[in-house]
Amino acid sequence: MSRLLTSCACLLLCVCGCARSTPQQTAHSRASLVVEQSAATPGSRGNLGIRFVTDTGWHIYWQNPGDSGEPPRTQWKLPAGVTIGALEWPTPMRLSTAVGTDYGYQGTTVLFSSLQIPATAQPGNIEVGLDLRWLACHDVCIPQHTRLKTPLRIANAASIHYSAHQILQSAAERLPKPLPPSYRPMATILPNSFLLTFVSSEPITKAEFFPAEVEQIENSAPQELASHGKNKSLTLKKSQYFRQEPQSLKGVLVINGRDAYQVDAPIQSSIKIRRSHQK
């Protein structure tokens, strides 16, 4: 009986293990592909992630790397009709360097996405492949390159890998949430800064903005939070490389060091402000 149990446990472990492609051993950081489903039905959508693990002290980069570095780059190798959604990035951390501030991740990080199976897919085995390039840095940087692949069965009944499901579920929890519309975010371009304004009746003692785009915000500059009742404003110093006025200010806003939100604040033109002042 106990032998049977052991072999059952072993089988389970093996099955779970298959959810992830074998991590590629490379210098100071490793990457693997995590696919939630072991079998997917035609027309279904499942979760998927790219999981990075860095050695202590090493980091990889966010979509906006900041003053140096480079975000991971993906080239998917997929069967015809299969598509991958846009990558969703967890909230990054600030990394100070001798010359500025970078944005990235240390330890374990999962970039989140989805896998869409076409309705016309035929039952059988397919392979999800990824050509991945990324930069791992400590005091020095090492470019890394690996090819990952994971098998996936197309069947009439779906099944999931429990361990992959758990990894992706906790990864999803680490993604910044959409900012509630009640916050009404707006951005104003001033001569030397952006003013990011929003409305919140909650007590806010700290707010930190991570710009999604390069060449917008001076990454090392302090961000000043001001409150006028419910109206909050965050002054963000313009990057010295700022050239083109964006349509909106996109990024991640972390409130009270805890709640991370995706922000897409439309730019309020100075003409509109003047008009509203005249009223």
Added chain:
Amino acid sequence: MKRKLTLALLLLLVLPALASVRVGEAAPNFTATDSYGHQHSLAQYKGKYVVLEWHNQGCPYTKKHYDSGNMQKLQKLWTSKGVVWFTVISSAPGTQGYVTATQENEYLKRMGAAPTAVLLDPRGDLGHLYEAKTTPHMFIINPRGELIYDGAIDDKSTSDPADIAGATNYVTAALEQSMAGSAVAVPTSRPYGCSVKYAK
């Protein structure tokens, strides 16, 4: 008298702001020693275009442009047209990219690099004066001594040499435009690469 004092006070307030390097303004003068022991000052090259290229031979982004021969090609092209090209090394001793003069001269020979000179800046004085952030980080000074470009070498901010072919080289574009008497279309860009390994 009072007005003079106010003016002096105002100047004092304004001066720190002027100290930073800005495109369109006079490039700060410097004196530095090259890998052959010769001294160079920016002032002595007035009347010529001067390119400053921040360098770290161990950095993947520097390697991208040297292993592919791209940087050497640029150095040869522009020095043949009378441009003064200074490669600057601001890595502190014990950090990536720090080299002795002998090591650097061996590297130049091995790589077929052709800058006018390599300025050794292990204390980071020149790097901090220009606020050089990455390797590479490129600056261009026109014959009048004004900074006309500050930023990346090109518009493909990766360490992959395969990206050089399709990239717009900002240094070439700025030099061509300025020499033709037009305004530099992209006078600043976010420099990309490894952070400069300054002394801590």
